[in-house]
Amino acid sequence: MTMRLDADVAIIGGGLVGTSTALALRRRGMSVVLLEKGFCGAQASGVNYGGVRRQGRPPEQLALSQRAHAIWPRLRELIGIDGEFLRTGHLKLARSEADMASLEAYAQRVEAYALGLELLGHNQLKERFGWIGDEIIGASFCPGDGHANPRLVAAAFAVAARRAGAQVFENAPVVSFARDAGGFAIEAENGLQVRARAVMNSAGAWAGPFAASFGEPVPLKRIYPSIIVTEPMQTIMTVNIGMEGGGVYARQVERGNCIVGGERGRPLADADFSRPRSEGARAIMNRACELFPGLRGSLAIRFWSGTEGEMPDRNPVLGASHTTPGLFHAFGFSGAGFQIAPGVGEVMAELIAEGTTTTPIDAFSITRFSGAGTIPSASSQP
Numbered sequence: 001m002t003m004r005l006d007a008d009v010a011i012i013g014g015g016l017v018g019t020s021t022a023l024a025l026r027r028r029g030m031s032v033v034l035l036e037k038g039f040c041g042a043q044a045s046g047v048n049y050g051g052v053r054r055q056g057r058p059p060e061q062l063a064l065s066q067r068a069h070a071i072w073p074r075l076r077e078l079i080g081i082d083g084e085f086l087r088t089g090h091l092k093l094a095r096s097e098a099d100m101a102s103l104e105a106y107a108q109r110v111e112a113y114a115l116g117l118e119l120l121g122h123n124q125l126k127e128r129f130g131w132i133g134d135e136i137i138g139a140s141f142c143p144g145d146g147h148a149n150p151r152l153v154a155a156a157f158a159v160a161a162r163r164a165g166a167q168v169f170e171n172a173p174v175v176s177f178a179r180d181a182g183g184f185a186i187e188a189e190n191g192l193q194v195r196a197r198a199v200m201n202s203a204g205a206w207a208g209p210f211a212a213s214f215g216e217p218v219p220l221k222r223i224y225p226s227i228i229v230t231e232p233m234q235t236i237m238t239v240n241i242g243m244e245g246g247g248v249y250a251r252q253v254e255r256g257n258c259i260v261g262g263e264r265g266r267p268l269a270d271a272d273f274s275r276p277r278s279e280g281a282r283a284i285m286n287r288a289c290e291l292f293p294g295l296r297g298s299l300a301i302r303f304w305s306g307t308e309g310e311m312p313d314r315n316p317v318l319g320a321s322h323t324t325p326g327l328f329h330a331f332g333f334s335g336a337g338f339q340i341a342p343g344v345g346e347v348m349a350e351l352i353a354e355g356t357t358t359t360p361i362d363a364f365s366i367t368r369f370s371g372a373g374t375i376p377s378a379s380s381q382p
Helices: 016-027 059-069 072-079 097-109 122-128 150-163 208-212 278-291 341-354
Strands: 003-012 032-035 090-094 118-121 138-142 167-169 174-180 183-188 192-201 221-223 225-230 240-243 249-252 258-264 300-305 308-310 317-320 327-331
Touching (some): 003 016, 016 150, 016 327, 072 150, 090 097, 097 138, 118 122, 122 138, 150 167, 225 278, 258 278, 317 341, 327 341
Parallel strands (some): 003 032, 003 192, 032 167, 090 240, 192 327
Antiparallel strands (some): 118 138, 174 183, 183 192, 225 258, 240 249, 249 258, 317 327
């Protein structure tokens, strides 16, 4: 059966970016149809590690990250649950003098953003965080950062968007997507046809073909982060933890489980899906036990992997299309989109509704890959 809908905005992709934008647009009174090829929040938004951190982000992301930072404590007001958000702080560890010098340089570079970073030497680190292994020589601590449960948060934003009046369709992959003088015509596999004045491409790892179809190809590739969960344990970790240079990230939730990441999963024959690698899981748990001795002897009870989109410069694509009036992009968060997603939703809604945003996003323009272009008139569009 064919269903025809008209909306101010159609959103392709039901991850956190898509659903938070839908919610923000509805709060502005705009009509919204969201199309998700599977289930909302089932990909990167719901299977990520759950870090809610500003520390370590490129400086060009920090204005956006700060905007999101103000939203996280208001989750219950905004989506009805707190998403197990805890402002524990984020501790980034240095294994070498070079790592420590890098943390010090970063603290100087982002001083204007008032992250409140505290640089800790080995003795200070052991005094405050005695559960960390002796080989760590120092750290940078961001007290305002934390972590949350992505499975809860991703689903709750979709529910909140529906509750606010957005029409959300799951299991509705887009099969055609075109622009004409009247706007955009979109057809989904289930016979749903949507006419919209504006479209946002927030299709995550699947966003590349949509952008390319309007003359804006991007070097988007898929990555498959893999996560391990331990049995519930006595409190070991009191903060969200990362490593300078990467390798391991870890946190402990209130019920006692430790969440550990740092390896990549293996894609299946259908590259939309992946599974954890047993050798990778062993390697990361051994690495984590060296860094956090309290983990030794713990049982790993659950593993998962998911699909995310990565850009070569690790920055997302955000903003208006430079070939097609009314088309907007929001994808390519490279494994670090969870914290900034609520802020991205506000920014994209502002941009779509008003044509501009108070948060600087020029660094994320799609033209950095396709070359600066001009927006042609609507009459010249396909």
